[in-house]
Amino acid sequence: MLAEAVDAEALSTAGQTRLSKLKPGDRGVIVDVRADHATDHHGVDVHELERRLLEFGFVEGARFEVLHEGMFGADPIALRLDDMRVALRRRDAHDVWVQLESK
């Protein structure tokens, strides 16, 4: 997956990163929700995961702040997403790309 690696590299240099990599306190805007084959062994296909994320409000332009993380493996994470609070596992947050804001 060379193309993907290059793509990810390019994005991260532009201050964009995966939601799954963030720590409590990080905030910003969601810039891209994709149907990449990011993690294996999902019970649903990537397109279904994308639709579920969208339905929960993980949509381009939504503002977020990571609020909490679990005790073990810092997983799952809880965030404020626009005006609601949502929890998800990091593996499911992998395909959500965000633009971080400086704190």
Next chain:
Amino acid sequence: MSEGVLPSARVALVGNPNTGKTALFNALTGARQKVANYAGVTVERKEGFVTSAAGRSLSVLDLPGTYSLRARSPDEAVTRDAVLGRLSGEVPPDVVVAVADATNLRLVLRLILELKAVGRPMVLALNMYDIAQRQGLRIDLEGLQKELGCPIVTTVATRKRGIDELVGQIEALAAAGALTGENIWREPTAPEIRLAHREAQRILKTYVRPPEHPDTLTGRVDAVLLHPVAGLAILLALLFVMFQAVFTWAGPAQDLIDAGFVALGELVGRVLPDGLVHSLIVDGLIAGVGSVLVFLPQILILFFFIILLEDFGYMARAAFLMDKIMGGAGLHGRAFIPLLSSFACAIPGIMAARVIDQKRDRMTTILVAPLMTCSARIPVYTLIISAFIPDRTVGPGLNLQGLVMFGLYGAGIASALAVSFVIRKVFWRGAVEPFLMELPTYKMPSAANVARNLLLRAQIFIGRAGRIILPLMVLVWVLSTFPSPPPGATEPAIDYSFAGMIGHAIQPLFAPIGFNWQMVVALIPGFAAREVAVAALGTVYAVGDAEANVGALGARLAETWSLATGLSFLAWYVFAPQCVATLGVVKRETNSWGWMGVMFGYMLALAYLASLIVYHGAVALGWGLAPEPPTWPRSCSPPCQGPKGAPFPYRSGIPMAGGPLRDTCSIPG
């Protein structure tokens, strides 16, 4: 009657989870509700009735909460099919009520756009409007009404505000009759969902001014309750309080129910002549139903806590905190609630698994729920522990009997986690469903709603358990009553019955795990409900009223079983599929004999394996011999007294109590 004049109308409540939809349903219909299942699926169908001011009778369906008509779970599929009129046996709704949390409109606006595509007359209920006002949230109701093309009513369901207006709007739409448009709904694609979001965002920006004093309480409470360390500590403390409550507060009520059924049995027994009918009604039905209903107080207390925490908004937090621990074993964070309920009884636990969206996660939860130590195992554990484990202090505040009890609970939890891990690997090939969950804002629970939900849970438990348990009780009674013992029989009657025959026949299978035939015979009636095994052991060992006379039965077991056998029996009870009611509920909830068979099979295999290991391990340690029966008679006169002063029952030629508690011949209470 005015109802004869106006045709009745069907109303469906649709909305996101946590919008107070059920509170609104309760406020609308009051006590006029009935709960059943939708045909063919195991989704709860809640219907209520209300009469409009014009005299039209409205039947209101409380549909499961959803974020989209694109259903992801059986519950959400019901909502979709009910709204679209696809559900077999259901008439499509004449009016759809979209229920929204006025403080959290974004997602529901997208759902409303979907509902509009269905083309049914719709009214939007902006619930929790008081909270929105307190926060200084301004909604341009006029404009929003025009934009959405449907009437809007503001409601505060918990205070019954806006209910009359809502009924008025429903009435107006029902009176107008016709559909507002064609049904053009179809499953949205990802780009369409994005488009709908943008549209919802535009509507929100135009008609809603953000709150002046946004809710900060939820954030401050979460800072503590979701703290990685403090949050988990609080959760554990809460669990501790819950269990204390379940096992101590329920005691008096349980004793009362128990005594009530014993009294009822005696009363009926006096009226009926001795014989088969007497035995069927008193020993079979009354005792059988009593043995199930005795768990009602525990279940109600447990559900009281669960409903309270759910309404407060804590349960999603508990799922968040537990998700990693449970997820490692292949369970969903939400499985926490069903598994918790299973400590009282697996039946409400398995029914509570409906909160889990995904089929796989739900199946796994249902399959492992019976491994949680339900309270029906407690009488068995207590009996065997008091008979075989010395009442000794092994450390500061640590009692050996208590430690063994704790260990048995731990074994149940550990095995549930291990089994779900294996289930994921074997049945789901390692697939893990996504875990996405809204963390609702905290809200003060309303006493009326908690009470109503509690009543509903009680009805469901009594109804379902009753319908399953009753016929089984009759079956077990038949097995352990027929054929009757021959005249002049010396052994207890059960020994001559089908149960006895089956017990003797299959005893060789149980010999490798150290069970004697009496134990195997006792397992058969114990199949109806686990704790019945105690009474059954009492019957085969001819100890009358064994449940009240645990000391006497324990002493009897301690002298006839080796320690290895006792431990093996405990291990068996951690795993064995010993409760037909649970199997029946699994069949209903999974709609499949196959899954029920899987559960029965794996639990039986685990039970046998565990007992085999424990028995042979214990024998290797030199615990395989039953204590030497003391020579009879011992210095035991006057005859030993049981705790209630009943004469200690014994059969001729068989020594009475001996061994550890046997020096004094007194039976500890």
